[in-house]
Amino acid sequence: MQDTVLIVEDEPDAVDLLRYNLERADFDVLVAMTGDRGLAVARESRPDIVILDLMLPGMDGHEVCRAMKGDTGTEAIPVIMLTARSEPGQRVKGLEIGADDYVTKPFSPRELVLRVRAVLRRHRTMPRSEIVSFDGLTLDRTKFEARLDGERIELTATEFKLMCVFVERRGRTLTRETLLRDVWGYQTSTLDTRTVDTHVRRLRDKLGTCSARLETVRGEGYRFAAEASP
Amino acid sequence: MQDTVLIVEDEPDAVDLLRYNLERADFDVLVAMTGDRGLAVARESRPDIVILDLMLPGMDGHEVCRAMKGDTGTEAIPVIMLTARSEPGQRVKGLEIGADDYVTKPFSPRELVLRVRAVLRRHRTMPRSEIVSFDGLTLDRTKFEARLDGERIELTATEFKLMCVFVERRGRTLTRETLLRDVWGYQTSTLDTRTVDTHVRRLRDKLGTCSARLETVRGEGYRFAAEASP
DNA sequence: CCGCAATGTGACAAAGCCGTCACATTCGCA
DNA sequence: TGCGAATGTGACGGCTTTGTCACATTGCGG
Structure with a gap:
């Protein structure tokens, strides 16, 4: 019984790196290479978490996140955004939209896996008293x-x-x-x-x-x- | 009705900068300049959130965070860790200990305020899907x-x-x-x-x-x- | 001001929930 | 193996919940 991670990222090398490390960490991995496709997969498959690149062809990462958070079926899915180091303003914007976390490129795969786990743990633990x-x-x-x-x-x-x-x-x-x-x-x-x-x-x-x-x-x-x- | 932020940081300039921006953003601010003092204040005052520098005299940031998470009275208080850019390994370690987020120095004050708000919102909002x-x-x-x-x-x-x-x-x-x-x-x-x-x-x-x-x-x-x- | 749509309120009845009872079955001990 | 306590199962009926209807009231636009 494994958690499913959806990767929305257009660079094939980055996709391969992410997929490899997440699969090694026992996650099921779904991939979409455009924002539109990512949103469609999120809606269909309801992954446990989405890793979302900001710079995407067509619908960009902000738009995908905003659409997910505005849709009952996907609003609860936590989102980790990938940003380039040269985009400090984009990080602020992502947090405003409702992203759960972000990771700056280039990143260590280990850190990313830990981030995924931390976000999922936070998301999933049943509080003792709600x-x-x-x-x-x-x-x-x-x-x-x-x-x-x-x-x-x-x-x-x-x-x-x-x-x-x-x-x-x-x-x-x-x-x-x-x-x-x-x-x-x-x-x-x-x-x-x-x-x-x-x-x-x-x-x-x-x-x-x-x-x-x-x-x-x-x-x-x-x-x-x-x-x-x- | 304002949230209380505890700053645990030994550099006076950084303390002043943080305090100024957080107070301008309507937070009450407590300050401790050593790890030991920070832990004591956290236990006494139960702030809404703690901003915790890693490099502290005496008890370092990891130790403070670990002690907080291991104590019933303070485990639920979210922690944002401040790290230097040259400390990538420390970021992973912080996440493993249970820090809720981290911010890399130097940071924009606006981003930090948004981070504080985001962490508090996450911490306090009824989860969308339990x-x-x-x-x-x-x-x-x-x-x-x-x-x-x-x-x-x-x-x-x-x-x-x-x-x-x-x-x-x-x-x-x-x-x-x-x-x-x-x-x-x-x-x-x-x-x-x-x-x-x-x-x-x-x-x-x-x-x-x-x-x-x-x-x-x-x-x-x-x-x-x-x-x-x- | 009037008319109409939107909303509030009193009431009804079907369906469902819940706790209980009686009897059947199982389990553990002597 | 037999017995008694513990638990399972079929069924009942009282009460509550729920959705609906009819009529009353309110708000808005022409």
Whole structure:
């Protein structure tokens, strides 16, 4: 049972070097030599991690990373960017886009393998207690438990999922279609269902003083406010 | 509400530069100029992140990092290591010890601030996908989803919780009392209930080929085997 | 101001979940 | 080998969850 690394890199020599070292370190290796192809492979194959060169023909590394992070299916895949030493500005830009790490060319293969392992380890370890806590609200995924100012809120499975999605993406408006896909797992949504509305209502009922924070964005969907209102 | 950065660095010029830029970026800054002092401050003050130079008088950066990661109170504090360009081997060593990132001197202050932010964001953001995966079994806490060899297993909320507890503690026998406490949240257990047995049965029914792995330990409880049986 | 679309609210009923019971089977010990 | 405790299995029914409907209310644009 091996982890899969996707290499997105246009220089054949660099590809061979990377592939050799990663395979020797017991990774399965996929390769794409253009950004477009890399993105397609990432979407199809869901590798465990992507090593992404910045300088690519066509769609460049930044664009690939941005597209991956903006796509539900691939946003969770960690990305290590390869940059040339003469591109200090590009490193900053990569971090801003959401890359998980970067490695400067030329690099030692050993260092890269260690980087891959470190990023995967970070990404994969199940935290003992998966708690998000802010503004008096606490969500504990290990215990499937929500609390408001220390008092436990009894949520059903669906309500808890809905709450988690809202909290993760607080400040962003989520359409009903998005919620149906991400909370209910529907692939094709029935656009005239009121299911989401009903569950939002129930969630609001249970949130008490916090319910005003679950805002309606008319014509678009719902949003959990990023900041507590004054 | 500002994050606290601890700088452990012996060069006064570097300290001033770091402090200035971090304070301008709205961080609270603590400073220690030796490794020993840095470790003591980390233990007392529990900063949000530590920027740690490798070359320090007395206890060096590696030793400080190792001590932090080996101490329950400070192991969760992310560490960014500062290395000189002439020390490529030290970078690998830092990563092996458990440093979260490193920055090579000389560095742009802007890049360092972005690095601090990126590491804190990673450290603090609820992971997008909280997945445990082994032996063909995948538990995704973000989606409340279990899969066996890629096929989705439909588990109820209770079954999923039970499965998570078994998987987290695989190899260990869990008494019925423990499971009632940890899965059901009972404070005082009714010792003659068959609730756990029933749910284990249901979980086994759904696990198919994997069910043999959920073993009965007669007179004690249940155990999810650590290794797949041959 | 009016009309219409969007959203909130009260309520219903089907389906599912859960804990329990009764009986069957297995295991371990004398 | 026999017995009793421990565990497995089939089934039941009460309660909860869920999605839907009908009507009420709100917000926005003409």
